[in-house]
Amino acid sequence: MKLDEAKQHFIQSWGTLGSNWGINRTMAQIHALLLVSSEPISTEDMMEQLQISRGNANMNTRTLIEWGIVTKTHIPGERREFFVTDKDIWALARQIVKQRRQREIEPMLRVIQEVKNVEGNDKETKEFKELINDIDSFTQKADDLMDKFIRSDEHWFYRQLLKMV
């Protein structure tokens, strides 16, 4: 397999993987393109290599920047902007976990708090409260794990895995 072929294949797969996780395909593809590129990439490059429009490239790149996994950079003598991503997969994973934690765990905990205030003492209400408490406890533990992961490094994670039986 030739390098370009391999890169292309990787970009496509990364796109599919992303869309399975509620991340739009183009956004994941732009990220993959940055991952496999040895040089910073311009909007033009993205448009050409991924066959997408300027608007699409611009919007999705912006979202990647907001997520903190892509950064703008400048090349001396060049006027336009270039983009790069951190090639450290662990840093990437941490950043993504951080985002999802903020965007999903927090709203979930808020909903849990809200529905905890349900009135009544009958069997059905008690069952409901028990369910909500279980979800609360689970969510808090997931939150705790994510928090530890975000603050960790690769070796920490590896050591934790080894400690588990």
Next chain:
Amino acid sequence: MKLDEAKQHFIQSWGTLGSNWGINRTMAQIHALLLVSSEPISTEDMMEQLQISRGNANMNTRTLIEWGIVTKTHIPGERREFFVTDKDIWALARQIVKQRRQREIEPMLRVIQEVKNVEGNDKETKEFKELINDIDSFTQKADDLMDKFIRSDEHWFYRQLLKMV
């Protein structure tokens, strides 16, 4: 807050949470409805409570069954089918992790294997190979963690969390 109100609110939020994770809203809502119901639920019940069509209810329930998180049940004297879900949140989490592992980790590892066979010895190829190796190593560790989680119980998970600093 009244019980019905709380249930309704929970069902909506569960739907939103699901759709953030690439699970369709109705499917997540059906699951939530089953979670908060003290009795088994029929297709008719779903249609009425979630205001959805028969086909929609049927298809999404089937998918939940395929995922192993909902099961058919029968009520003595009733001809039609009823559905229930396990109220154990940990069992649910394990089942979901199991599904996603199978549906996403395995294809990812296959792609990684494919692009590993890239030809060439130049700097760019080496960089690409290094990236792929990092992703491979990360994916394998994620796979390992998921595997341990799937085989675990709540207490195991809790103990692991405590062991982590």
Next chain:
DNA sequence: ATGTACTTTCAATTATTTCTGAAAGTTTTA
């Protein structure tokens, strides 16, 4: 100040996903 090179925005279009509902299929009952 004007032109040039580039970036951003967003209304309109296109693609994708989800949902409906009626018809076909299946199982039970009489």
Next chain:
DNA sequence: TAAAACTTTCAGAAATAATTGAAAGTACAT
């Protein structure tokens, strides 16, 4: 065996999400 009770299927409709492209915006250079 036939009708009734229920479930499944799937083509088309509707809803939602993603994308385009041209116009507006910005910043730099002369």
